[in-house]
Amino acid sequence: MSIQFQHIEPHHLLKKYIEKMWVFRSCGKIPLDDLKLVVPNGNLKLTVSYQNGIVAELNGNSFESREYDITLTGLIDVPVILDVQKDISTETLGIEFSPQGAYRFFHFTLNDIQNQIYSLSDIFGITGRALIEQMNQASTLVEKIKLIESYLLNQLSFAEEDLIFEYCIERITSSKGSVTVKELEKKTGYTSRWLNRKFYDKLGVSPKNLSAIIRFKEYYQLYINARENNFPLPSFYDMYYDQSHFIKDFRRFTGLSPTRFEKQTNQFGSSYYQD
Structure with missing residues (x-):
């Protein structure tokens, strides 16, 4: 194939x-x-x-x-x-x-x-x-x-920039999903409720949800491009509080435990994510 x-x-x-x-x-x-x-x-x-x-x-x-x-x-x-x-x-x-x-x-x-x-x-x-x-x-x-x-x-040409929204996105992506909503509140001067509404309108999910997606994306990208695909990679310790937090997100975004995932063939998904 x-x-x-x-x-x-x-x-x-x-x-x-x-x-x-x-x-x-x-x-x-x-x-x-x-x-x-x-x-x-x-x-x-x-x-x-x-x-x-x-x-x-x-x-x-x-x-x-x-x-x-x-x-x-x-x-x-x-x-x-x-x-x-x-x-x-x-x-x-x-x-x-x-x-x-x-x-x-x-x-x-x-x-x-x-x-x-x-x-x-x-x-x-x-x-x-x-x-x-x-x-x-x-x-x-x-x-x-x-x-x-x-x-x-x-x-x-019909759309105007939303600088507050784009600033928040930049902070989330540059921090690899580690920035907190409280930090965004402090930096922007807006409440979490206001930020949530802004994100639902212009993206579809909350800042907290996007942070979880970006954090796992960063980890998964490293895993796909690593020479030896073993869980957890050393970068796990920089991205997750503990192993239970990691496993919870892993199940959420893949539908499988890390142990089960390692045993699967996922050529299509790997090709999509490879550099």
Whole structure:
């Protein structure tokens, strides 16, 4: 089974807001013995399924990014199992918006799509359907990328910066999820209740929840790229209070204990996270 994530450089005016952009390619369905697990990373995702579709299982629900559709995935804070729809060659374009970047493009309460996947036609109606039609008419990947970047640049022009929100996100990401809500209150002068409302509106989850996601993401990234995949890595001691805290978050974001996870094959999930 050939699985490939090809990373693409975003338009220079979008780099500040897009954490990564990629094309996923597969020659067919992911093998049955592969876990197909993707853990949360704090990004909202726009997916262009132009050759075959993608199926996602999360929270006991099934979502489809159908062929010839464009879907928006809200911020995910649970483990996701992914596979392609049909056992045929697959190509999908993905754009992942950083936690501080998504609100600049999607001007509605992002908590409404948290742990959900929607077609752009369902979110934006006529505008969404028009973009999907344009993308389907584009015959090459280069043309599709130019179209989606043009759309995003137009969306960006309508949004104003929220400096308080972006400051809080920067503190959470730069501290690798270790900053506390009390520290954010002290630095910004705003209450935790106000900050929670701000985060639910512009991201979809609370500052505390995002911190947990970012902390585990940092650990998991190190684990995936380590030569020897044994739990816990030495960095565990810098990120978690104790082993019980670590195991609790590990189960939450992977659905498995560290011991069970080590015994699984997760080529798809590892390929997604590898540098």
